[in-house]
Amino acid sequence: MTDWETVTIRVDPETKGEWEEYAEEHEEVANLSHLVRYSVSQEMASETPATVRSSQPEDERIGEVLQEMRELSEQVNDVNTKVQSLQREKDATEKFDMQTLLLELLPVPQEEELRGKSQGEWGVTAEELASQIGAEDKSVILDPLDRLEKNTGLVVSVSDGDTRAWWKRE
Numbered sequence: 001m002t003d004w005e006t007v008t009i010r011v012d013p014e015t016k017g018e019w020e021e022y023a024e025e026h027e028e029v030a031n032l033s034h035l036v037r038y039s040v041s042q043e044m045a046s047e048t049p050a051t052v053r054s055s056q057p058e059d060e061r062i063g064e065v066l067q068e069m070r071e072l073s074e075q076v077n078d079v080n081t082k083v084q085s086l087q088r089e090k091d092a093t094e095k096f097d098m099q100t101l102l103l104e105l106l107p108v109p110q111e112e113e114l115r116g117k118s119q120g121e122w123g124v125t126a127e128e129l130a131s132q133i134g135a136e137d138k139s140v141i142l143d144p145l146d147r148l149e150k151n152t153g154l155v156v157s158v159s160d161g162d163t164r165a166w167w168k169r170e
Contacts (some may be wrong), residue, residue, distance in 0.1 A: 010037070016032075019032055019035055019036070020032050021087065022035060023035045048142060067138075084135070098140070098141065098144040099144045099147065099148050102129060102141060102144055102145060102148065102155075103148065103168060104153070105129055105132055105133070106124060106129075106155060106166055106167055106168040107122065107123070107124055107167050107168065108167065108168045108169075108170055109122045109123075109167055122165075122167065123156075123157070123158060123165025123166050123167040124165060124166055124167065125163060125164065125165055125166075126138035126141055126142055126145065126164065126166075129141050129166070134157055145157070145166055149166070153169070154168060155167070155168055155169070156168075156169055
């Protein structure tokens with residue numbers, strides 16, 4: 001008769017049930033004890049330890065995750081580039097729209113208006129233009145006015161101290 005030692009292991013009831021079910025369904029193991037002995041023997045006989053076997057797929061998954069993260073990062077960068085491009089386009093459109101509006105509002109002095117008046121008298125101030133378009137602050141129109149004056153030559157301004165007036169050339 002063989003001397004047997006008893007080894008007690010603790011597992012949750014669900015795991016024990018799975019092992020018992022496996023033992024019933026597979027003829028190579030006679031019962032739960034045999035399944036545990038057989039599994040331990042197989043593990044010990046294998047050339048690759050369980051920790052190495054289980055880490056290889058994990059390493060592969062980590063590599064896959066890193067690759068997916070790189071791809072996501074590239075996609076985010078592409079989206080950011082597109083958003084920045086759209087923002088620049090929107091800003092340019094808004095600037096163009098403001099310039100177009102200002103050109104419509106700026107007065108064009110007639111020859112008879114020029115006689116006996118200073119240029120500031122028949123031009124319009126930034127405050128007056130801002131009021132006409134419903135802007136609370138003249139700063140929203142100063143840049144567009146300056147661009148129109150410098151870049152197009154369609155707008156002229158004159159300053160007499162604290163006040164600056166603009167008008168459109170004929």
